[in-house]
Amino acid sequence: MAQDARVQEFVKSFQSLHSEVQKVIVGHDDVILSVLIGLFAGGHVLLEGAPGLGKTLLVRTLAEGLELSFSRIQFTPDLMPADIVGTNIIVEDTNGRKRFEFQQGPIFGHILLADEINRATPKTQSALLEGMQEGSVTVGGATRPLPAPFFVLATQNPIEMEGTYPLPEAQLDRFIFKARVRYPAIEELNAIIERTTRPREVEVRRVLSGPVVLRLRELVREVPIVSHVRDLVSLIVMTTHPGFEHAPEITKRFVRYGSSPRGAQAMVLGAKVLALSQGRYNVSAEDIRAMAAPALRHRIILNFEGEAEGVDSDTIVARAVESSERLAVREKEVFLR
Template sequence: MNQSSTPPVSPKSGGSANPPAAPAAQPTSNAPAAGKPRNLADVLREFAEHQQKMRDELGKVIVGQTDTIEQLLAAIFTRGHCLLEGVPGLAKTLMVSTLANILDVTFKRVQFTPDLMPSDITGTQVLEEDESGRRMFRFVEGPIFTNILLADEINRTPPKTQAALLEAMQERQVSIGRDTHTLPDPFFTIATQNPVEQEGTYPLPEAQLDRFMFNIKIDYPTAEEEERILTATTRGETQTVNKVLSARAILTCQKLVASIAAGPLVIRYASRLVRATRPSDDSAPDYVRELVDWGAGPRAGQNLIAGAKAIAAMNGRFNVEPGDIHRIALPVLRHRIATNFQAQAEGMNTDAIITRLLQDIEIPEPPKMAK
């Protein structure tokens, strides 16, 4: 399990809107003396403690899946959405529900089915009559009005219903008739889908895939992890997890992560990596031109920088390193690259192409100091 950083706020207090300069709301063992302003190092240390506490609480229920948990936390600290892919039985739904349980926020689960309608997610207008006989419409909120929305088996519902999430995921609002309703803050969509079954499913359109910050692929556990899972789940015991962060504290953590510095070299490297996925770009390698139909857009670069900031903060660093880009490149880019038939014939999927790009795209050299 990776050691990380500490949220800028007390888990139950929510902290202040300006983490680096805010005084500690409650003194802790790692906090400076009362009345003394906290510097960024203190805030990052506190962030690390809370983030590690979240991992520990998740570890009571979820065995292994260290990288998946890290990516989920990175998405939460950067206002991102996640798409979890894995065969049945890998605890995708359990992982999301447990994550919601350790956060003091509202949580709703929607089981996507072929007969699900958009209004079943967003809500609907209901005609009501008051005591004087006057009729009026009242909006009844759907399950999307929550902090964490679990869209379970999202590829089992038709495109019309899938599209109900588009506005919510990007603008964090829902338009019903002439009215626009703002969603709670923070708001995250975590969707799951089974990549194996194809019958009775509706693949997500590229426009909606691009709105997910991470596409996280969950693999089978190791032999040792599977034995631990079987031991823990066949005892008939139930693990209880504790709340770690409030909604206000999450918002403060997001402000802290956004303040992490990403230097020009890191931004240039992220830009080069994204542009190299586009077969029409001059910088694209030959194998990208041959195997890729279209590559990632600017939103991929934005998510690379945002995710790298979260990784840096969780590791207690003030700035982003190229290694942070490497760490989250696969989940950020894999759903934003479309391979062609030649790639399939050669057994090259998007993960293999991204891995090769990470090896081939050189990290920019810093400018030399003038003598």
């Protein structure tokens, strides 16, 4: 297939899936975009928002638009890891002999909806770690691969809500993006009322299959990125660290730990998907700016003062981007900035 056709296929697939989701979901364009980008970048996406904002509906709609298996786990405090990954059970064959047989858990699906993931204990939350990072699960000494593509979409309520367990940092880092689902505007709310209070007529078409998704993921990695844009990514990540010399004051004051290198990878991969989705063949600095907040906001851990002051990690990321852009051209002559 010609390269141009591949790119066109990507653009068309992306837009098709986007359109299908938008049939159901009103508004939340940035959330939908983050989810789609996460899907094509090969990562997992965490959706955070108050109950009733359409998080679960968004994921279910996405799953309906893809020819992929879909699993849903409702996380509760008494949920055990075996309930997620599966367990060995004793079965009796036709000869009456008993043997252990692995009973797959819901994690063995292409698209996994981990609903209200922060209502389970950290132990149970950690059951997702290996699957999200390695694409396989180890149970009873046997490692079993997960189907590809494997895409986890987790939803969580704001941490301040009662009966929630904050996700471990290691698990948070496994999510390529964290999208914040905000309350809809009045117009969007009106549209939601209109769509949801009448007999459902919207039909979501399956526009993408698993192999196509995998092929498009490979195309994403071919998108070139120029060195000065790559340098900007590194600078942005570094300026989220309070120990970095040129970090902005807000970072030095309120941040305990900055982003890991996974944050930089997430930014670049997301920017590549974004560029391709717009029919571009290269990553621009604007793509990086657009991906900075969803890729870094859950990787920045505030210190006590930052938590007490209610500092928003999006603000810290925005300041980091500004500082990095200034730093990138600081040494340049006035006409070459």
